[in-house]
Amino acid sequence: MQALKKARKLIEKKPEKSSALALSQLILALESESPYNLSSLYQMDYDDFELALEVIKDWRLDRYYSTKAVLLDLSMQIDETAGKLKQEDGGTA
Known part of the structure; x- marks a missing residue:
């Protein structure tokens, strides 16, 4: 659970x-x-990198659902923002 909070x-x-x-x-x-580019x-x-490995370990436990939900929502927002910036920059970001 600590890794998920640190990632957030x-x-x-x-x-x-x-x-x-x-x-x-x-x-x-x-x-x-889905696949992820290692x-x-x-x-x-x-x-x-160590934090990412800890996130993977914590994710497997799957008992910290509320922490995962907050982190998932934030990750979706960041991903959408990055996609918009990439489109605005003509796909070079």
Whole structure:
């Protein structure tokens, strides 16, 4: 549960950070059980990489539903914002 809270805080504080976007995409992939590009994890700094691994572990436990729901909602918002920015920039962001 602690990792999910840490991920939420990182995403809320610095949504523009590449690690925040990668974590958001990881969370969406975990929730939807869809593929995730692991190279995104390797591009993170070590602390954020470790956090991503902790998120995966916590996600498996699946008993912190309310924490996951808040984090999932935030991740969806960040993903939508990133998509809008990419469209505005002509797909270069």
